[in-house]
Amino acid sequence: MRVLRVGGAQMGPIQKADSRQAVVARMVKLLDQAKAQQCDLVVFPELALTTFFPRWYMPDQAEVDTWFEREMPNAATRPLFDKAAAYNIGMSFGYAELTPDGHHFNTSILVDRSGKIVGKYRKIHLPGHVEFDRKRTFQHLEKRYFEPGDLGFPVWRAMGGILGMCICNDRRWPETYRVMGLQGVELITLGYNTPAVNSQRDSEGPEQRLFHNRLSLQSGAYQNSTWVVAVAKCGTEDGHPMIAGSLIVNPDGEIVAEAKSEDDELIVADCDLDATIFGKETIFDFKRHRRIEHYGRITAQAGIVLPPEAT
Amino acid sequence: MRVLRVGGAQMGPIQKADSRQAVVARMVKLLDQAKAQQCDLVVFPELALTTFFPRWYMPDQAEVDTWFEREMPNAATRPLFDKAAAYNIGMSFGYAELTPDGHHFNTSILVDRSGKIVGKYRKIHLPGHVEFDRKRTFQHLEKRYFEPGDLGFPVWRAMGGILGMCICNDRRWPETYRVMGLQGVELITLGYNTPAVNSQRDSEGPEQRLFHNRLSLQSGAYQNSTWVVAVAKCGTEDGHPMIAGSLIVNPDGEIVAEAKSEDDELIVADCDLDATIFGKETIFDFKRHRRIEHYGRITAQAGIVLPPEAT
Numbered sequence: 001m002r003v004l005r006v007g008g009a010q011m012g013p014i015q016k017a018d019s020r021q022a023v024v025a026r027m028v029k030l031l032d033q034a035k036a037q038q039c040d041l042v043v044f045p046e047l048a049l050t051t052f053f054p055r056w057y058m059p060d061q062a063e064v065d066t067w068f069e070r071e072m073p074n075a076a077t078r079p080l081f082d083k084a085a086a087y088n089i090g091m092s093f094g095y096a097e098l099t100p101d102g103h104h105f106n107t108s109i110l111v112d113r114s115g116k117i118v119g120k121y122r123k124i125h126l127p128g129h130v131e132f133d134r135k136r137t138f139q140h141l142e143k144r145y146f147e148p149g150d151l152g153f154p155v156w157r158a159m160g161g162i163l164g165m166c167i168c169n170d171r172r173w174p175e176t177y178r179v180m181g182l183q184g185v186e187l188i189t190l191g192y193n194t195p196a197v198n199s200q201r202d203s204e205g206p207e208q209r210l211f212h213n214r215l216s217l218q219s220g221a222y223q224n225s226t227w228v229v230a231v232a233k234c235g236t237e238d239g240h241p242m243i244a245g246s247l248i249v250n251p252d253g254e255i256v257a258e259a260k261s262e263d264d265e266l267i268v269a270d271c272d273l274d275a276t277i278f279g280k281e282t283i284f285d286f287k288r289h290r291r292i293e294h295y296g297r298i299t300a301q302a303g304i305v306l307p308p309e310a311t
Numbered sequence: 312m313r314v315l316r317v318g319g320a321q322m323g324p325i326q327k328a329d330s331r332q333a334v335v336a337r338m339v340k341l342l343d344q345a346k347a348q349q350c351d352l353v354v355f356p357e358l359a360l361t362t363f364f365p366r367w368y369m370p371d372q373a374e375v376d377t378w379f380e381r382e383m384p385n386a387a388t389r390p391l392f393d394k395a396a397a398y399n400i401g402m403s404f405g406y407a408e409l410t411p412d413g414h415h416f417n418t419s420i421l422v423d424r425s426g427k428i429v430g431k432y433r434k435i436h437l438p439g440h441v442e443f444d445r446k447r448t449f450q451h452l453e454k455r456y457f458e459p460g461d462l463g464f465p466v467w468r469a470m471g472g473i474l475g476m477c478i479c480n481d482r483r484w485p486e487t488y489r490v491m492g493l494q495g496v497e498l499i500t501l502g503y504n505t506p507a508v509n510s511q512r513d514s515e516g517p518e519q520r521l522f523h524n525r526l527s528l529q530s531g532a533y534q535n536s537t538w539v540v541a542v543a544k545c546g547t548e549d550g551h552p553m554i555a556g557s558l559i560v561n562p563d564g565e566i567v568a569e570a571k572s573e574d575d576e577l578i579v580a581d582c583d584l585d586a587t588i589f590g591k592e593t594i595f596d597f598k599r600h601r602r603i604e605h606y607g608r609i610t611a612q613a614g615i616v617l618p619p620e621a622t
Contacts, residue, residue, distance in 0.1 A: 124602050127594065152605045157621050172594065174485030174534055175606045182608040184615045200593055208563065212533060215564055219530030222523060223485055252519065253526055280615070282511055283438065283483065287614025291435050294463045295486045297493040299610045303598025304495045304591070310468050 002160055002273040004187065006229050007039040010246040012263035013235035014051045020076035023049050026264055027093070028083050033266045035087045040113075041159055042084070042266075044093035045191030045233035046123075046168045047106065049077070052193040052233065053096075054141045055240055057132050064145055068098035072109065072117065085115030090159050092189045094167055096146075097122070106146045108165050108191065112158055119156040122149030123167040125176070136199040138240060142169075153179040161186040161273040164226075168192040171216045171230065174223070175298070181224030182286065186273040188220070191231045196241040210245045214255070222253030225279025227271045235262040251276045313471055313584040315498065317540050318350040321557040323574035324546035325362045331387035334360050337575055338404070339394050344577045346398045351424075352470055353395070353577075355404035356502035356544035357434075357479045358417065360388070363504040363544065364407075365452045366551055368443050375456055379409035383420065383428065396426030401470050403500045405478060407457075408433070417457045419476050419502065423469055430467040433460030434478040436487070447510040449551060453480075464490040472497040472584040475537075479503035482541065483527045485534070486609070492535030493597065497584040499537055504544045507552040521556045525566070533564030536590025538582045546573040562587045 009030040014023055027044060034042045047053075053067040072095065073081045084091050090113050097107035106126065110119030126148055128140030153176060155164040164180035164187075171190055180188060194213065198204035213230070221228040227250060234244035246259040248269040257267040283289075297305075320341040325334055338355060345353045358364075364378040383406065384392045395402050401424050408418035417437065421430030437459055439451030464487060466475040475491035475498075482501055491499060505524065509515035524541070532539040538561060545555035557570040559580040568578040594600075608616075 124605055125600055127600070148602055149605075155618055157618055162618065169594075169600075172534065173601070174489065174530075175601070175609060178485065179606060179608050182612055182615055184617045201589065212564065215526070215530050215533055219485075219526050222526055223483065253523065278512065283480075285614075289436055289438070289480075290484070290486070290613045291459055292610050292613050294435055294460075295490060295610045297490050298486060299603050299606045301493055302601045302603050303596075304493055306495045307466055307468055307473065 004040045004159055004161065004271045004273060005038055006248060006269055006271050007034040007037065007042040008229050008231040008246045008248055008257065008259070008267040009034065009042050009044045010231055010244060010259045010265045010267065011045050011048060011233045013237040014233065016051050016238050018051070020049050024076055024080050027080050030264060030266055031080070031083050031087060031089065034089060037266070037268050039089055039268060041090040043189045043191065043229045043231045044091065045231050046094035046108065046193050047096060048093040048191065048233065049095050051237050052242070054128065054145055055139055057139050057141060065098060068096040068104060070098050072097070081111065081115045084111060085113070088113045092165060094191045104146050105149060106142065106167055108167055110156060110158060110163060110165060118158050119154065119163070119165065120151065121154070121165040121167065122151050123170060124149040124153070125170045125173050127169040137197070138195070138199050140199060155180050155183040155185045164188045166190045168194065171220065172212070174220065177220035177224045177226070181226060185224065185226050186276045187227040187229065187271060189229045191233065193233045194243050196243050206241070206243050209243050213243065213245055214247065217247055217249050218253040218255065221249040221251060223284065225251040225276045225284050227251060227273070227276070232259070251279050315351045315470055315472065315582045315584060316349055317559060317580055317582050318345040318348065318353040319540050319542045319557045319559055319568065319570070319578040320345065320353050320355045321542055321555060321570045321576045321578065322356050322359060322544045324548040325544065327362050327549050329362070331360050335387055335391050338391050341575060341577055342391070342394050342398060342400065345400060348577070348579050350400055350579060352401040354500040354502065354540045354542045355402065356542050357405035357419065357504050358407060359404040359502065359544065360406050362548050363553070365439065365456055366450055368450050368452060376409060379407040379415060381409050392422065392426045395422060396424070399424045403476060405502045415457050416460060417453065417478055419478055421467060421469060421474060421476060429469050430465070430474070430476065431462065432465070432476040432478065433462050434481060435460040435464070436481045436484050438480040448508070449506070449510050451510060466491050466494040466496045475499045477501045479505065482531065483523070485531065488531035488535045488537070492537060496535065496537050497587045498540065498582060500540045502542045502544065505554050507554050517552070517554050520554050524554065524556055525558065528558055528560050529564040529566065532560040532562060534595065536562040536587045536595050538562060538584070538587070543570070562590050
């Protein structure tokens, strides 16, 4: 048994007007709860420090940049790092990263029990679009404000196991889990900000969006025999509803903890990293069963290549 | 709307002593039902003509070969082909294929409305093991009796759409769906013979096995925006129980038809192939969203490569 007690720190809405200091104070409160429940690791959502700003069209780059962090930790987040280290709790959270040389990423970090950043991931599967889209009921401008991640899908030996991260829309892509699975990942953390309605299809509401969330997380966990800890920022931000439904999924693809609210809420599960072994050694023993000679299209082509028309 | 009315022709158990002629008579009865319900296409299970013989250890290759078909159609299956053509119904079914040059495959074929074989697939992800394994509560010798498929995951323009096939354990591997998805697949057919218990873990019974079946099929459909028609051979064959749970899944990953019995049973759904378009053009628009530069491990390595140990 290698048990990590993991807290999924779901966060309710963050309005545009909310300061980072106010948000960090909420995160510290969730850390307090995690300490009381003896958590080893706490997972916060994607873009945990601000509202989900890609829903807003901003032609002025200076305004866009106000949503980004130029260093981490910084003055606003220092209390979070200090508290986590004082509690001896590891953590991961997401934020918008502006690098010294001017690159913009949707980023998450892994912080060890001492408060040291030991891993960084930059979101690869950016959803949405680049230009203002009048056909949508609301905007989703991640492709405008961020560059695709340039760090691949690394894993880290940390917290006594092999940990990986991904962010939001990454969870819908089986490639995300598989690249980490091929590095022996035992626990994947991810945060998400997912609108409760589809901006391009009115009929698709929160029930279906929650179903797709569960389906993606559970299949990724099962097919790679790994724990998955998925944490929402949810509720209604400035009139825009987002799904909740934070989950912890075991290596059999089963849900072992699930959020009940659409607000700040800590879900907790004991994740035995040794529970990943059975699947990795039997039905998903990749080395015995995978046949890479037939997978070529997966890395050779991004888009669809249709079969020839009948002649 | 391009609607195919598809029948999933679940089959109850086939005992070792049952003749192919008796089995084909059952398949023809299912075709009769499909005709009465105006089906366009009928999907039969994996190894539809015989018992699931890989559960039996047979040291004598001549005995093994009695379970294989040397040509298709042959005398036993000719009535099935004739009836399907007379009904103007397309079909797919699985059988053990022995080629003229002595190769053994776990195969399925796609037959058009005229009774002509227009597609062949040979199972790539063979589960189980090669040698007798005394640690298992029963044997699963697919890796002994079959070679891995050598035809890749092709798709075919047939029945007014783009169709693909896979077989049983293939459905647990996201690579299976993705390689077909990258060719624009609109409907995937598959059959399975899945033991109701895990031969290597007593605690895993039919409920969990059915859950994994649904999870694999639904995620594969959703993540590639394709219909999936999955058909069991089920019930108890010579004392060995297999799960039922045949399903038809829509391109949103939702179950639209599900078998209720563990016996011969036709499930039917109207599959609008145009319902695949929305997903393929939005959230799963592969060309806009996939980032193949970060997927290299998927085709470069079959097994796990662990990260370096901390120094």
